[in-house]
Amino acid sequence: MTQHATRITTAHHAVTVLSQTNTVTDWMIRYFGQWWNAQPTTAPFPGPLVTADVDATTVTTYTQNVSNRPHQETTYANTRMLYGRTSGHVVTAAQPSEHLAYRSEPGHLHIVGHETLPVCLAAARLAREVVLGQLLADGWSILHASAVTDPDGQTVLTLGGKGSGKTTTALLLARAGWRLLANDRVFVRPDSDGIRVLPWPSAAAIGLGLLDALDLYDPVRERTQRGERLHPTQHQRVTDALATDRRKPLWNENGKELKPQLFPHQLSEWLGLSLATEGRAAHLLFPHITPATTPAKTDDSRAPSAEDFFTAATEDRYADVFELLPSEQLIPKRALDLLSHLPHHSITLSHDVKDNTAFLTELLAAP
Incomplete structure (x- = not known):
């Protein structure tokens, strides 16, 4: 099967994202390309790799592996994660509610999921974490x-x-x-x-009121009403507000402002x-x-x-x-x-x- 690749680079540090699904690698260009340099690439792939695929069978295998062995739990990206370490710095992890699973070893992180969108989000999150680690180690x-x-x-x-x-x-x-x-x-x-x-x-999280004050609300509303999508982490109430031309700020039950996510x-x-x-x-x-x-x-x-x-x-x-x-x-x-x-x-x-x-x-x- 064809493998697609996007290389993400900033300040001479890089990670390559590989996937059998071109939606995943295209997502990397969309997410990183305007601020970091994200471009399609071909083999060889020097440096760290993130492989991200839709593969329900492998999700089940990784999840069983981590569940059936001694493991720890944490909250990762707002959901429960199980993870366990073995010799050689190998980490296996799973987020059962997201149907995502991971296997990490030095230089290679493998992400699998049931559906494409969660895999895209996980791959972008962890590709950035890989480069983050490189930048911090380099004095940033x-x-x-x-x-x-x-x-x-x-x-x-x-x-x-x-x-x-x-x-x-x-x-x-x-x-x-x-x-x-x-x-x-x-x-x-x-x-x-x-x-x-x-x-x-x-x-980029920008409040409805601020978008309106800066005369930037209408292009967001118009494109949203035409069916174009903002970042999927955006709360549904914000999407509904844009669909109905609501311009006043929105707040959740904890007093946090809900904002369009571009x-x-x-x-x-x-x-x-x-x-x-x-x-x-x-x-x-x-x-x-x-x-x-x-x-x-x-x-x-x-x-x-x-x-x-x-x-x-x-x-x-x-x-x-x-x-x-x-x-x-x-x-x-x-x-x-x-x-x-x-x-x-x-x-x-x-x-x-x-x-x-x-x-x-x-x-x-x-x-």
Whole structure:
């Protein structure tokens, strides 16, 4: 049977995804191609491999293997996972409710499932984890920030907690001609010329209200109503809202906002934003949004801190079941020091898009 392959590369680190189903390898291009370099490839396949196929028989075999031996349990991608290790760093795992199973050995991770979509999601998730492990081992760190670049790659990093305005700031600048590098987190690494910045590829979560305020709601609604699909992790209530032209924010029972989830390529193809693949840190912003105000700099002396970085202790997206990450992740003191010496401002933004954009443009143009 024909085997399809996509190679995913960033900063000289790579993983190759192989599948008998071209939907899987096409998904990798769709998911990674706009921020990392994802391209079809042919043998030989140097470096780590992720093989991902639809194969119900193998799912049953792997699941029985892990269930019938001593194993552990964890929550992985929001569902229960069983996993067990054997000699030679071989890991067998299963997510029974998702009908997914895995076998991992050094340099090769095999994913199987009953249906194509869960296999695509699992393959993208773990391909990114493979490259993440390589980047962390190579001295990169994960910074909780949005990022935009100018044509020369000079990058504005916007830092802050959830709801502080990171995505708002990035999208305001992206609409004003900057290139979007990330909307929530980035990789950073010091070098002889400062700090390099790489994107973290993922679905972009943008609230209904923010899309509407930025005049970006209609293209998402129109394409959705024509049958085009956003990322499948999007909650059904959001899909229903787009179908019925609801523009107000949606919240779940725990107070978390439910947002449209756009593939990276949809940011450019649907919203007309330009994306960047790398930058160099040049400016830091620490926003706070106050609806009835005039955008301005504030007296807050906020500066980057260790809390702005993700480490193994603070990053709980996925348990490292397959031993893909370095055993120790420390706060990067040199990166933190270099970031602290960059021009940085605490700012207040309003809900007025025109005023916010004019303020940010003038602020960043100042010498």
